[in-house]
Amino acid sequence: MHAAGASGQQVRAEVLTGGNVVGTATGAIGAHLRVPVPDARLWTPDDPFLYDLRVTLTGAGGGDVVTGYFGMRSVGKAMVGGVLRPALNGRFVFQLGTLDQGYWPDGISTAPTDAALRFDLEQQKALGFNTVRKHVKVEPARWYYWADRLGLMVWQDMPSMRTGVSPSTADRTNFESELRRMVDHLRGITSIVQWVPFNEGWGEYDPARIADLVKSWDPGRLVNNNSGSNCCGFDGGNGDVVDDHIYVGPGTPQRPSTTRVAVLGEFGGLGLLSPGHQWPGTGFAYEMTASSTALTDRYVSINEQLKPLIANNGLSASIYTQPTDVENEVNGLWTYDRRVPKMNADRVRTVNRSVLQSATGLTAGGLVSLRVTTAGHTDRFLRHQDGLARTDVVTAGSTDTLKLDATFWVRRGLANATCFSFESRNFPGHYLRHANSRVRKDARDGTPLFDQDATFCARAAQAGTGVSLEPLNQPGSYLRHNNDAVYIARSGGPNAWDTATSFAADVTWLPSTPWWRSGAGLTVGAAQSLRVTTPGFTDRYLRHQDSLARTDVVSATSPPLLREDATFYVRRGLAEGAATPSSRATSPATTCGTPTSGYARTRATARPCSTRTPPSAPSRAGPGAAG
Numbered sequence: 001m002h003a004a005g006a007s008g009q010q011v012r013a014e015v016l017t018g019g020n021v022v023g024t025a026t027g028a029i030g031a032h033l034r035v036p037v038p039d040a041r042l043w044t045p046d047d048p049f050l051y052d053l054r055v056t057l058t059g060a061g062g063g064d065v066v067t068g069y070f071g072m073r074s075v076g077k078a079m080v081g082g083v084l085r086p087a088l089n090g091r092f093v094f095q096l097g098t099l100d101q102g103y104w105p106d107g108i109s110t111a112p113t114d115a116a117l118r119f120d121l122e123q124q125k126a127l128g129f130n131t132v133r134k135h136v137k138v139e140p141a142r143w144y145y146w147a148d149r150l151g152l153m154v155w156q157d158m159p160s161m162r163t164g165v166s167p168s169t170a171d172r173t174n175f176e177s178e179l180r181r182m183v184d185h186l187r188g189i190t191s192i193v194q195w196v197p198f199n200e201g202w203g204e205y206d207p208a209r210i211a212d213l214v215k216s217w218d219p220g221r222l223v224n225n226n227s228g229s230n231c232c233g234f235d236g237g238n239g240d241v242v243d244d245h246i247y248v249g250p251g252t253p254q255r256p257s258t259t260r261v262a263v264l265g266e267f268g269g270l271g272l273l274s275p276g277h278q279w280p281g282t283g284f285a286y287e288m289t290a291s292s293t294a295l296t297d298r299y300v301s302i303n304e305q306l307k308p309l310i311a312n313n314g315l316s317a318s319i320y321t322q323p324t325d326v327e328n329e330v331n332g333l334w335t336y337d338r339r340v341p342k343m344n345a346d347r348v349r350t351v352n353r354s355v356l357q358s359a360t361g362l363t364a365g366g367l368v369s370l371r372v373t374t375a376g377h378t379d380r381f382l383r384h385q386d387g388l389a390r391t392d393v394v395t396a397g398s399t400d401t402l403k404l405d406a407t408f409w410v411r412r413g414l415a416n417a418t419c420f421s422f423e424s425r426n427f428p429g430h431y432l433r434h435a436n437s438r439v440r441k442d443a444r445d446g447t448p449l450f451d452q453d454a455t456f457c458a459r460a461a462q463a464g465t466g467v468s469l470e471p472l473n474q475p476g477s478y479l480r481h482n483n484d485a486v487y488i489a490r491s492g493g494p495n496a497w498d499t500a501t502s503f504a505a506d507v508t509w510l511p512s513t514p515w516w517r518s519g520a521g522l523t524v525g526a527a528q529s530l531r532v533t534t535p536g537f538t539d540r541y542l543r544h545q546d547s548l549a550r551t552d553v554v555s556a557t558s559p560p561l562l563r564e565d566a567t568f569y570v571r572r573g574l575a576e577g578a579a580t581p582s583s584r585a586t587s588p589a590t591t592c593g594t595p596t597s598g599y600a601r602t603r604a605t606a607r608p609c610s611t612r613t614p615p616s617a618p619s620r621a622g623p624g625a626a627g
Helices: 116-127 141-150 169-186 207-217 292-304 306-312 345-358 400-405 448-453 560-565
Strands: 010-017 020-028 049-060 065-070 075-080 081-089 095-100 131-136 153-157 193-198 241-246 261-268 313-319 366-371 380-385 389-392 410-411 420-424 429-437 437-443 456-460 467-471 479-483 485-489 510-511 540-545 548-553
Touching: 049 169, 081 193, 081 261, 095 116, 095 153, 095 345, 116 141, 169 207, 193 448, 207 560, 261 292, 292 306, 306 313, 306 345, 380 400, 429 448, 437 548, 467 510, 540 560
Parallel strands: 095 131, 095 313, 131 153, 153 193, 241 261, 261 313
Antiparallel strands: 010 020, 010 049, 049 065, 075 081, 366 380, 366 410, 366 510, 380 389, 389 437, 389 485, 410 420, 420 429, 429 437, 437 485, 456 467, 467 479, 479 485, 540 548
16 A cells, blocks of 8 residues: 655554454555554455455544455465466365456447446356456446455456557557556456456467566466467467367367466357347357257256366366357347346356366265365375264275275255265265264264255365365354364364364365275175166176177076176276275185186186175175275
């Protein structure tokens, strides 16, 4: 903060929340003031908290007061699981946004009212987006206020020069002057997290130099040297972001590097005509659909394809084209007049939230192990034992029982589908739930209370990278490990497990590759046959013939050789050699003579194998399975 005024006067800057002063600094006119804000509440899309600011001129002739607001947050990059990601307050948050061009049928570039500006952003937020790319336009200050207030991260484009024309020296001088003024003008906006100097090569020149220039002006935000350089213009090779445009997409965007995060700066563009609510003309879209249902189906489909790109390709952001129709485009979520939503809002919201949740490492229907992130304990994982949740060291050499106990099915929340429940991998129908602050594994009993106790909502990591899990029916508390045991804890609460020491790290869990990867329960050592489940072909089985796998009809009257070829022993995964066989993995049944020890065999004339499971010692974890 820089203060200026009459000689001999001073200024007092006060930070307030709820009318209470939480930070103060006083200084001379012309001095830079730094106001401390203890235990700052950080701005995020989930919690877009804003502080009030009051600056008072003191001394002789003083008394003048100026007020404003601001948010506390940081923007940067961080390595997360070996992948470079954008970081908000030091944590990876997938940026799911829209390409907001900001056109209006009655004012073109000018919205009719402040309420209209709010409406556009409010509707995008309500549909589950957390980001908006303001496309080649600078909006009035009120638009950015609503982005700050509602909690939408903003990518700010610079308005482009003419495409297809090499800008003159005068053009370039003016462009850089206006670019600097835009950055200075919007520098104080909390929600802006990225600057985009060029789009698809429109009027592009010296993208590497311009990216470095913008970064020198504002090192506290990411810089994208050319959004869509894969399709148009060229990539300067620097900046913080590598940005692909793929229509309809999402396709396979470029992977991140060690210096640049990977984003999908534009995709989608699915269209639907809306007679009576669109600009005159046929309208354009990258792919037309015939109905709202078909449009919604396609939207859900292409957004579901983002999930493996996030997990396996390092994708960190996606920008869908677009929130509303414009004059010549009919690919909006809303009609141009903002009167008719073109898709099923509930389904859009559901898939958007599921994409964001998948970026935490939690995907409903998948298996997961939850690793401790507290320094000195990162070899420990959440597991259950004798009905109670705890943490233990798990390694590749751990027993099957421990690996199974430390693996959970991620289910849609039993009491709220936007949250999660964790079903035991080896005790189907048993879920992690809290009871009297302790977390335990119990069989679902069908009561509403159980379902609420077993439902946890994924929240931004309290510390570092990962996810924090808030009980649905105890907001403000989190799943925490404390001295090996696991509790529902509230920082500063009355219990021993509520202590503030290392609280943030203790309630942050890193979703990891499940220790027991197989979802099916195949008994190690058993002789099994694998039947086709496709309707109309359920009398066929997997078999081998002349070294090739195929399916054939197999029945009790089939030749012995066919039944033999359709019978397989379940062995431990060849790539899981570090696994320690448990007492359940006994020698295979030998009712068909001496079993082969290889994994490729000739068509020998052995007697047909039975499919019985060999006897094994009992175990509380259930039968062994192929991991």
